[in-house]
């Protein structure tokens with residue numbers, strides 16, 4: 001609610017609607033009701049021990065003071081090495097800023113490149129803050145509605161209709177939150193051609209890049225011809241290493257953009273948390289076995305969820321990345337909000353209404369499979385029972 005002190009800037013943004021689901025879950029739990037919570041957008045695993053140990057050792061050895069604004073050199077170097085080893089990307093340490101999560105990275109990226117009146121194109125359903133971040137950059141968020149028929153994936157042909165003189169940035173998020181879809185190399189190559197031809201930037205929100213299933217290959221758009229110099233890569237430790245509460249991520253971008261982004265970064269955080277950076281360095285330099293194990297477990301849960309949805313005839317574009325499924329619920333004759341409320345009351349199951357991700361998410365709900373296998377089984381059994389009543 002705005003008040004007489006509210007800035008126009010703040011009036012143009014809103015709180016994440018996912019929070020509203022949290023509140024409802026908390027209310028139900030306070031009444032002693034056990035809720036299966038499919039609304040959580042973070043891993044349920046603990047941060048691997050060696051990462052915690054590295055942060056603890058940093059604290060013990062007195063690493064408690066500010067670091068360089070862009071982050072400690074060994075961490076920035078480790079980020080570059082991992083991007084090269086995992087995805088064949090060639091990025092130098094001075095093209096990286098360590099941020100307070102991907103959240104800060106996207107904010108500083110957009111603040112550095114947007115001018116009033118610019119347009120930011122985002123395929124929709126979209127992650128909850130992209131529109132708000134565009135607004136804070138005094139720009140217009142131009143959403144491209146996608147649906148099941150498109151497989152929730154943007155094609156270059158479709159994108160063409162939305163490009164204008166004012167287009168400054170396209171934000172892509174693959175694997176996608178909330179749809180769980182993964183962009184294919186051939187589509188990204190076509191999209192990249194448009195970025196070069198029409199001279200706009202691409203923010204590639206890659207925070208789920210390790211979570212790809214069905215033998216798909218993750219292709220970074222920065223590798224397409226002419227894209228290295230116009231791609232801003234967003235990375236995070238939140239999901240791959242179960243470090244969401246640590247608040248650490250990064251922006252990797254062309255040097256000229258980094259030179260601008262570091263100014264905004266200094267103004268809002270000065271530098272990232274020191275001992276957290278040491279934990280993050282260990283996450284990247286130690287064995288990646290922990291990541292593989294978590295991803296394998298997500299895959300096992302994904303298959304279970306898909307088979308449960310199939311058994312109850314709930315239509316869903318096959319989720320292939322991250323830890324989200326985005327089934328269609330139109331046939332139950334309710335809005336996504338109504339269906340989410342129905343599941344909470346009738347099945348004690350929490351999901352996120354699809355319209356939290358923009359209007360084109362209406363008619364869907366987001367189910368996050370970042371809860372234990374057995375809970376998914378029980379929760380989906382209750383969903384199946386509840387929808388029989390409809």
Ligand SMILES: Cc1ncc(COP(=O)(O)O)c(C=O)c1O
Pocket residue numbers: 041100101102103104127173176177205207235236237238244248249
């Ligand atoms: C697509 C997407 N981008 C960015 C973020 C923010 O991540 P972080 O925890 O690194 O700030 C999230 C978190 O859920 C996300 O799903």
